[in-house]
Amino acid sequence: MNVLCSDKTGTLTLNKLSIEAENVMPCGAMDKAEIMKMGALSANTITEEPIDMVLWESYPDRVSVAIHVFVRVCSCVCLWSLI
Numbered sequence: 001m002n003v004l005c006s007d008k009t010g011t012l013t014l015n016k017l018s019i020e021a022e023n024v025m026p027c028g029a030m031d032k033a034e035i036m037k038m039g040a041l042s043a044n045t046i047t048e049e050p051i052d053m054v055l056w057e058s059y060p061d062r063v064s065v066a067i068h069v070f071v072r073v074c075s076c077v078c079l080w081s082l083i
Contacts, residue, residue: 037059
């Protein structure tokens with residue numbers, strides 16, 4: 001994914017960002033689930049910026065994504081340590 005377009009609709013009325021999966025519009029070969037996953041993977045949850053947090057929290061399978069990323073990072077660190 002090269003571009004993620006977002007709209008802060010709801011900020012004025014609820015004071016909270018939200019993503020409604022039914023309003024996610026697929027483009028190209030990616031379906032809604034893949035777009036939501038890419039959004040979650042792009043989120044920097046350490047800084048707890050609202051846009052990052054809503055991208056992360058809106059993806060229903062975020063726990064398995066977190067485990068996958070953790071395993072990849074650990075694998076890379078282990079391989080780098082062996083070099």
